[in-house]
Amino acid sequence: MEMNSSNLWVFIETNEKGQAHNVGLELLNPGHSLSRAQGDEVVAIVIGQHTEAAVASAEAYGSDRIIIVEGEEYARYSTDAFAYAFHALITKYAPTSILIGATDLGRDLAPRLACRLKTGLTADCTELDFDEESGNIAWTRPAFGGNLMARILCPNHRPQIGTVRPAVFKKPEQDTSHKAEIVREEIHFSIENIRTKLIEEILDADNETIDLEGAEIIVSGGRGVGGPDGFKVIQQLADALGGTVGASRVAVDSGWISSAHQVGQTGKTVRPRIYIACGISGAIQHLAAMSSSDTIIAINTDPEAPIFKIADYGIVGDLFKVIPEFIALIDEQILTMAV
Ligand SMILES: Cc1cc2nc3c(=O)[nH]c(=O)nc-3n(C[C@H](O)[C@H](O)[C@H](O)COP(=O)(O)OP(=O)(O)OC[C@H]3O[C@@H](n4cnc5c(N)ncnc54)[C@H](O)[C@@H]3O)c2cc1C
Structure with missing residues (x-):
């Protein structure tokens, strides 16, 4: 050539x-x-x-x-x-x-x-x-x-x-x-x-199983989740939808969930079909990595939270009340067609 x-x-x-x-x-x-x-x-x-x-x-x-x-x-x-x-x-x-x-x-x-x-x-x-x-x-x-x-x-x-x-x-x-x-x-x-030799490969169990970048549905939790136990609710919604759990950096830095789940400028960039942000305010460093998602749903107690500016559907409310109702609706298969 x-x-x-x-x-x-x-x-x-x-x-x-x-x-x-x-x-x-x-x-x-x-x-x-x-x-x-x-x-x-x-x-x-x-x-x-x-x-x-x-x-x-x-x-x-x-x-x-x-x-x-x-x-x-x-x-x-x-x-x-x-x-x-x-x-x-x-x-x-x-x-x-x-x-x-x-x-x-x-x-x-x-x-x-x-x-x-x-x-x-x-x-x-x-x-x-x-x-x-x-x-x-x-x-x-x-x-x-x-x-x-x-x-x-x-x-x-x-x-x-x-x-x-x-x-x-x-x-x-x-x-x-x-x-x-x-x-x-x-x-x-x-x-x-070749000056480097692979001596041992230690795989991060979470990194192996969490495929945020390829996920079709992501349910993410932020500071509003309140602690590690709060992520059980996020996991339940993700399970109900067949989705993957994501997180804001605050949740990761607080030790509530591992860094393999972090979405954002210093985490992973994602573009799922559905992104559900729960208790996440919508800081620019978070939005930069998820705003190309096809459909964004935000659940937040603060009606002024910036996440609502980019959300396709916004629910102003306490995630601990909204998510169980959401799951109940899924269980009744009312949302099956939409998902
Ligand atoms: C260089 C740099 C890189 C960064 N990289 C990242 C990154 O990769 N990813 C990332 O996420 N951030 C990143 N950040 C941090 C970012 O600026 C924000 O601090 C962070 O995203 C905020 O996380 P949060 O939305 O969970 O928390 P907050 O901003 O504190 O928001 C919590 C939200 O939860 C709501 N809430 C509280 N209780 C409830 C409830 N019961 N139900 C519903 N809603 C509730 C509140 O109204 C609030 O809107 C970075 C910052 C810097 C400077």
């Missing part, structure tokens, strides 16, 4: 089974609109030991081209091997822009690349658009504790790099008949030169 200095790249992170992480597929969505705005193509980058499944997903979600680097040294993520391979690709093809998921892996890889390339990195973006005037990507991210949104340009260096959190964008429509141009690159890194 000829050197192409105008493509937009999306990194398709994979798990150890070789499947694509949702965030990479989600980033193909803004990847398309941004690359089209510049008359470019969107190129997916897949690095791993067995990449077939991830490549098939990247193709079905609309990549124009997929560059694959395979080798046993990429079976599990390591900063050394992945940064080496990715940097070699960038040096060869000189893309204009790179989108990477703001996962643990992406947050490790992206700054390493930016530093090697002496270019800018905007981390944890919540919005991406094309700045027509300057011809740069405009990266938007929370600043000053989330109290304002900063719009950042990288005008003097290429590539422009940004990380975006999971669930900020929706995946594009899947089309299994779509075909991408496949390019294979032989780039190898000696396993002996």
Whole structure:
């Protein structure tokens, strides 16, 4: 392939089974609109030991081209091997822009690349658009504790790099008949030169079972829940709806529930079909991560609570009275059709 200095790249992170992480597929969505705005193509980058499944997903979600680097040294993520391979690709093809998921892996890889390339990195973006005037990507991210949104340009260096959190964008429509141009690159890194070794994997039990980012229904509790016992009521409503329990940072910081449940700027970004905020005031740092939910229901004693400004349905009342009535209605299956 000829050197192409105008493509937009999306990194398709994979798990150890070789499947694509949702965030990479989600980033193909803004990847398309941004690359089209510049008359470019969107190129997916897949690095791993067995990449077939991830490549098939990247193709079905609309990549124009997929560059694959395979080798046993990429079976599990390591900063050394992945940064080496990715940097070699960038040096060869000189893309204009790179989108990477703001996962643990992406947050490790992206700054390493930016530093090697002496270019800018905007981390944890919540919005991406094309700045027509300057011809740069405009990266938007929370600043000053989330109290304002900063719009950042990288005008003097290429590539422009940004990380975006999971669930900020929706995946594009899947089309299994779509075909991408496949390019294979032989780039190898000696396993002996990987300076980190995995000695033991200690899984956080909650983190394993709580999939807030993929949840269709989330029932979240905040300070209004009043303590750990209050979360039993939240759990009951979540169980009745087949949903997942979320929480505000106050509830997590108070030790009422584990951090795996936190929704917000310093927690997880979610976009379920239904988000029920119980005893949550609606601080900007919370709203930033759940306001894209399809339907928002708020239960709060304070009719002036900011959460009501973005709620589709608001119930002014004590959650300990409202939720049992809600559950009783579900039990009577009155809400079955709506859910
Ligand atoms: C850098 C930074 C990052 C942050 N990151 C996050 C984050 O990731 N996630 C996050 O959530 N916050 C985050 N915060 C904190 C955020 O600013 C708010 O402090 C927090 O979201 C407030 O939580 P809350 O709504 O549960 O509590 P409060 O703001 O105290 O609201 C409690 C609400 O409960 C209502 N209430 C009380 N009793 C009842 C009842 N019985 N029934 C019904 N309603 C009741 C009250 O009317 C009130 O509206 C961050 C802050 C900073 C500075």
